[in-house]
Amino acid sequence: MRRRDFLNTLVGSFAALNVLFSLDKPRIFPNSSKKEPSETDILVKVLGTAQDGGLPHFGCYCKNCLRARENPRFARLISSLAILELEERKFWLLDATPDIRAQWDIVHHRLAQEKSGSQNSPYAILLTHAHIGHYTGLMFFGYEAMNARQVPVYCSARMGGFLANNGPWSQLVNLENIAPRILSPDKELSLSPRLSIxxxxxxxRDEYSDTLGFVISGRKKKLLYIPDIQNWEAWSRSIVREVEKVNIALLDGTFFSPEELPGRDLSQIGHPFIQSSLKTLSEVASKGKSEIYFTHLNHTNLALDPQGAARKKIEERGFRLAEEGMEFSL
Ligand SMILES: [Zn+2]
Ligand SMILES: [Zn+2]
Ligand SMILES: [Zn+2]
Structure with a gap:
């Protein structure tokens, strides 16, 4: 019933989508080999892995940013996932980043829907929180851009209130470009017969909204996504147990270690260091049952150097960095 409503709501919403934005640099789609969709074909595709400011970072000429400017292979879009239902050609975006135009194209490329005149698929947006890298892409659904109709935006009650009561987001709500739908915390919600979140x-840091992580459940596997969290100790749940419950975890890897930002009190910025996460999660990683990836990488992150000691340490201990284009079949 939910799915039918969803389809009905969205019919006619996509007229503006025939304009496709060209990518200004080559993008790699490492796992995008076409395969026959099967009944359980839910894919989670990584659309971005950088902290809110992206890589290269605005106005920054640090080593990582210079490397990313010199060679676009090292650039990273802002953290986001797409959940694709291949057979139905449907997709959901987890967070609407300022890079949404390029990320939208990655999804359409994967669904082979970029041809002129092709019908675009129904979709919805799921939001983690109100920091700039996670929701400001919503602006492209508005009057000045796509002028979409009633795109469902699933978010917390506080996030929904923030969107409804603060311009320019309130204009998206008032003009019904987007339709906020409030999620109940810790409550599983079915998005389709094969997919729930x-x-x-x-x-x-909850200035404008509270913050959500998500468990995405397909028929066979589960994926945990937490791009932003103060630290694991501050959470009411045990990160070890939560990772044990899933097959794949994409976790906040904003900073590798405190050495990255000399002169700044990182405890005030509020993210776990990869260095500590490696310790906290070492046992669950060594069991090899759950794959653990770090995402939401700050431009200063020592692990961004592909030849560096930090990257080596992560990989030697059985963890990985998330990369744009990675796909996980659920
Ligand atoms: Zn963030
Ligand atoms: Zn930088
Ligand atoms: Zn944040």
């Missing part, structure tokens, strides 16, 4: 409230 569970929003998990997590502690984070």
């Amino acid at each position: 569970t929003p998990l409230p997590v502690p984070h």
